[in-house]
Amino acid sequence: MASTARVRREPLAGGGWAWRKTFGPTQRAAARSLLRIFAGWRHLPALAAPAAQSAEQACATEYSMIGRLAALGARVPAILERGERELVLEDLGPTLSSALHSPQAEERHAALRAGFRALAALHAAGGHASQAFARNLTWDGQRVGFIDLEEDPGTVMPLVAAQARDLLLYVQSCARAFEGEEEQFRAALDEALALEPAPVRCEAQRTARALALPAALALRLGGDARRAALGLHWLAQA
Numbered sequence: 001m002a003s004t005a006r007v008r009r010e011p012l013a014g015g016g017w018a019w020r021k022t023f024g025p026t027q028r029a030a031a032r033s034l035l036r037i038f039a040g041w042r043h044l045p046a047l048a049a050p051a052a053q054s055a056e057q058a059c060a061t062e063y064s065m066i067g068r069l070a071a072l073g074a075r076v077p078a079i080l081e082r083g084e085r086e087l088v089l090e091d092l093g094p095t096l097s098s099a100l101h102s103p104q105a106e107e108r109h110a111a112l113r114a115g116f117r118a119l120a121a122l123h124a125a126g127g128h129a130s131q132a133f134a135r136n137l138t139w140d141g142q143r144v145g146f147i148d149l150e151e152d153p154g155t156v157m158p159l160v161a162a163q164a165r166d167l168l169l170y171v172q173s174c175a176r177a178f179e180g181e182e183e184q185f186r187a188a189l190d191e192a193l194a195l196e197p198a199p200v201r202c203e204a205q206r207t208a209r210a211l212a213l214p215a216a217l218a219l220r221l222g223g224d225a226r227r228a229a230l231g232l233h234w235l236a237q238a
Contacts (some may be wrong), residue, residue: 005058005150009091017091018080023059023150026052036156045161046168046207050151055085058150062087065130065149072125074118075138075145092145097134100177109184111139112174116192118144119166123200128154128162133173164203167196168235171204175231182234189238208236 004024012018026032032049039048053061066076081088099111115137122129130136130149138145153162171189178185193201211232 019089019091022086023055025054044207044210045157046165048156050153050156059085061152062150065152069127069146072127074122075143092138093140095135096137096139099139100134100174112188114139114144115170120195123163129166132166132170160199160203163200167204171235172231186234193238208232212236
């Protein structure tokens, strides 16, 4: 439920590449409101969705989030140009999601753990990501970067919930690449949870356990529904 941003890759005059990101208004405003109502009713703040934004607001949010994460020591793209509805951003390389689909098990496992460590470091510094799906992290084999930061969950939830949300989204998006490798994934997950502050760990697991019934039903359905539920199922059991 991100904004309707259009992204175009452009060559830089001195060599290399950049991304020109032109923002549009956030989609599904009604669905976001309903999700916030549900999150409040169930006392699950990590499930709340930030409010819809105009193109200008989404652009300003990404600009602000990049500055905030950079100040905390996280790797984020440099801002090469800024407009009211547009940013030109440094290319940080391939996404972590692409590494998770490598035929090399060693590369998949290294990328998974690197993402967990990057989130733990960001949380230890007092920060949180935007939408911590594997596709919104980059991985060059050494460093993890954070991209697509046009949403700020801190506007609708406390810091602990925003950090727990990072774990929930990351686990859910990565687990589908490890179907059939449950033991290896759960070992990495246990290591990751040990790195997180106890309140963040507890909030992430509490939320996953609250969703245990729909996750269990999705596991029976197979296909995309099953793959989407795997991470929640494993986190609830951790």
